[in-house]
Amino acid sequence: MTTTTRPNDNERLRRWRLVLGGEPGAEGTGRALSGRDAAMDGALAALYGGAGHTARSGAKDRGAGLGASAPSVARWLGDIRTYFPSSVVQVMQRDAMERLGLSALLLEPEMLEAVEADVHLVGTLLALNKAMPETTRETARAVVRKVVEDLEKRLATRTRATLTGALDRSARVSRPRHRDIDWDRTIRANLKNYLPEHGTVVPERLIGYGRAARGVRKEVVLCVDQSGSMAASVVHAAVFGAVLASMRSIATRLVVFDTAVVDLTDQLDDPVDVLFAAQLGGGTDINRALAYCQSKITRPADTVVVLISDLYEGGIRDEMLKRVAAMRASGVQFVALLALSDEGAPAYDRDHAAALAALGAPAFACTPDLFPEVMAAAIEQRPLPIPEG
Numbered sequence: 001m002t003t004t005t006r007p008n009d010n011e012r013l014r015r016w017r018l019v020l021g022g023e024p025g026a027e028g029t030g031r032a033l034s035g036r037d038a039a040m041d042g043a044l045a046a047l048y049g050g051a052g053h054t055a056r057s058g059a060k061d062r063g064a065g066l067g068a069s070a071p072s073v074a075r076w077l078g079d080i081r082t083y084f085p086s087s088v089v090q091v092m093q094r095d096a097m098e099r100l101g102l103s104a105l106l107l108e109p110e111m112l113e114a115v116e117a118d119v120h121l122v123g124t125l126l127a128l129n130k131a132m133p134e135t136t137r138e139t140a141r142a143v144v145r146k147v148v149e150d151l152e153k154r155l156a157t158r159t160r161a162t163l164t165g166a167l168d169r170s171a172r173v174s175r176p177r178h179r180d181i182d183w184d185r186t187i188r189a190n191l192k193n194y195l196p197e198h199g200t201v202v203p204e205r206l207i208g209y210g211r212a213a214r215g216v217r218k219e220v221v222l223c224v225d226q227s228g229s230m231a232a233s234v235v236h237a238a239v240f241g242a243v244l245a246s247m248r249s250i251a252t253r254l255v256v257f258d259t260a261v262v263d264l265t266d267q268l269d270d271p272v273d274v275l276f277a278a279q280l281g282g283g284t285d286i287n288r289a290l291a292y293c294q295s296k297i298t299r300p301a302d303t304v305v306v307l308i309s310d311l312y313e314g315g316i317r318d319e320m321l322k323r324v325a326a327m328r329a330s331g332v333q334f335v336a337l338l339a340l341s342d343e344g345a346p347a348y349d350r351d352h353a354a355a356l357a358a359l360g361a362p363a364f365a366c367t368p369d370l371f372p373e374v375m376a377a378a379i380e381q382r383p384l385p386i387p388e389g
Helices: 007-020 035-048 070-083 086-100 103-107 109-114 119-127 134-170 183-189 228-245 271-277 286-295 317-330 350-358 371-379
Strands: 218-225 250-257 261-263 303-308 333-340 363-366
Touching: 007 035, 035 070, 035 086, 070 086, 070 109, 086 119, 103 119, 109 134, 119 134, 119 228, 119 271, 134 228, 134 271, 134 371, 218 228, 218 286, 228 250, 228 271, 228 303, 228 333, 228 371, 250 286, 261 286, 286 303, 286 317, 303 371, 317 333, 317 350, 333 350, 333 371, 350 363
Parallel strands: 218 250, 218 303, 303 333, 333 363
Antiparallel strands: 250 261
16 A cells, blocks of 8 residues: 655654754654755755754754855855845844854944844944944944834834823813813813712713923823843934923933943933933943932933843942932932843843833833833823733
């Protein structure tokens, strides 16, 4: 009796062959690869291959990996962009940086031109900024600008709309015109005047939305930890800083810090300039950064301070907490974000996070998509939308 293999079984064996690797047949599938499959196998082998996996079909000298030359890496980057979707390409690029130590090769223009740009790549480029030769710098800026522009397209419109609404709602007036009445708040404020016999509420006090003011109504201070683990957060903070700075009714200040403090507010018209002015890596002195931010606050009741840090404090812990307590007592809305990225919470100092929570400033990780809602809540002085878990 002849056994036939169904097409779906063939596809299943093909995929297992690509996953398991090894010499043809060595992993038990009995499948040899050719054509496009062999090329895909070779790209995977260059990154994930190891001892005992040499001489695969289509991938000679498999154990040699990507080697140390930019041209060979650039070719490999071109291959994976041909064979895999963008999301997979970005994962493979990050793995290449970590597993094979290829960060230094990003200093060569031909590799940058071949790479699939994402936030993590921008973080790597910023970490290499000071070592970058002039021949590479313009190419690197173009890569960074592409990522920044993509982020702005994704985030800017929703951020402006959300915060404009929050500013209007926070500027409530007590004698509004009919079209400006905030009926939800008005009813809640007058529930004590409910007349059951008439089934209605008598609104002794009307609450309305404020009309848009010409001057600055809120001040926002973004205080961003630029230690190496915070790279993605720095990128997103620069983009949001530029978006907030474009809104007339919000005065935005961007401060980055490690053991030193740098005010980048005057560069907020171009987030790429902000990013190349940052210096990823180094220690952390949150207390010093908050002291600087505190010194710039002139209207506490109208100010939101956003600390973006993993809270590993190298400065004076007790002084840091005293500053947060003092700012909150003066009327400042204080927001503590462990990260501003899509990856969730990084490793962070849990003791410091608990201490901030005890002061009424819970620390949590925030995605870029949630950030406008967090800022709107802070502006309106209502509970923050803290993600579960």
